[in-house]
Amino acid sequence: MSETVLTTEETIRNAAQKIFKQKGFDGTSVQDIATEAGTTKSMVNYYFRTKEKLFSEIFHNEYRNLFSGIGFFITADLSLREKIEKIVEFDIDKLSEIPDLPIFILTELHHNPEIVFKTIESLPILMVLNGLNNQIAEEVAKGTIRMIAARDLIINIQSLTIFPFLGRPMMMKLFGLDKAGFNAMLQQRKKEIPEIIWNSIKI
Amino acid sequence: MSETVLTTEETIRNAAQKIFKQKGFDGTSVQDIATEAGTTKSMVNYYFRTKEKLFSEIFHNEYRNLFSGIGFFITADLSLREKIEKIVEFDIDKLSEIPDLPIFILTELHHNPEIVFKTIESLPILMVLNGLNNQIAEEVAKGTIRMIAARDLIINIQSLTIFPFLGRPMMMKLFGLDKAGFNAMLQQRKKEIPEIIWNSIKI
C-alpha cells in the first residue's frame, strides 16, 4: 500500500468526481464539493475557476473511461465470435466496478448537452464501424452468419450489457435483489449474452 | 378538433411535465415552469404548494404511463411467442411518442430516490412474474423452448427495446442519424427483437 498524500487539487478532483456522479451537474453545488473535500468553496474556485470547468474535466475522464475498452476489442485481431465474448466480458467487469457511470453519462448528455458536446471529442467511430462491417461481410461469405449491420450488432450487444446497470435501482427494487444478487445475475449474463447474440446471427 | 380552454392549473401541470422531463428536478426552477406556462411563480405555488409536490404528481403519472402496457400484455391470454411480439411492438410504439420518458424515470430514480420512492407504489410484480414463470414451464414441458427465468426474459426484452431510447442522443451523434433515421431503425427493431428473443430460447 503506497501511502500517498494527496494535494488539495487532487482531493477536490476526487470529491467532485464522487459528488457529480452521485447528484449530477445540476444537483451539485460548489459547496457540496468543498464539504466532501474538507475544504472551502474558495479553494475549489482557486484551482478550477468555475463549476463548469471542473465538471468538464471530470466528465471528459469518465467518458473516455467508458469507451476505451469497446474500441480496443472491436479493432483487435480476433474472430467475430471472440470479439463478442471479449466485449461483453470486459464491459460487465468494468461496469461492475463503476455501476453508476452509464447513467451519469446519459443523464448529462440529456440535461446539459451544451457542456457535454463542448467536452467530448468525436470518437473515430466510422473507421471502427467500417472495419467491423468488413469482418461481418467475410463471415457472411463463408456462410457462417447472416448479414447484419455492424451498427445493429453493437447496439444489441450494448443494450444487453449496459441496460441492467442503467435500470439497477429499479431492478433491485422490483425483483427484490440485493447487491450480491445483482452481481450474481451479471456473472450469469456474461455467459448468456454472447450466446443470445451469436444465436441471432448464426446460420 | 375540440377547442378546449385549459384552466390555469392544467396549463401549469402541462408546463411542469414538459420542463421536468427536459431538465430534471434539480435543473428546473419554479420560475422556469411559470414562464413556460405564461404565469407567475405565485400561481405555481398557489396550486401545488411546493416544487416537490408538483414534481411528485408529474412523476407518478409518467411512471404509471411507462409501466401500464407491459403488465397488461404479460398477463394477457396469449401464447409466449405472441406476448413477446406484442410487448416489443407496444413499447416501441409508445416510447416513440415519448422518447425521453425512460431517461427521465431512471435519472430521477438515481438523483432523487427519496422523492421517487415516496411517490411510487410498488407494482404487483411478483404475481405477474409467477404467472409468466408458469407459462414458461408449460412451454418447456411441451419441449418447444429451453428453461429461462421470467425475470431474465423480461430483462432481455426491455434491454433491447428501451436501451436505444436511453442512448438516443449519443447514438444519433455517433451513428450520424437524424430523427427519421432513428425512427427507421426502431421500426426495423420491432421485427428483429422478437426474433432475437425467440432464437435465444427455442429448441
Added chain:
DNA sequence: GTCTATAATTTGATAGAC
C-alpha cells in the same frame, strides 16, 4: 384567483488579508 412585493436562503464567483 391573480398579481406585486418581499422574506429568507443559497447559489457561483471574487476580493483581500495573511
Added chain:
DNA sequence: GTCTATCAAATTATAGAC
C-alpha cells in the same frame, strides 16, 4: 496557497393588496 468576508444574482416560498 489558504482562509474569511462579501457580492450580486437566483432560489423556494409566503404575505397581502385587489
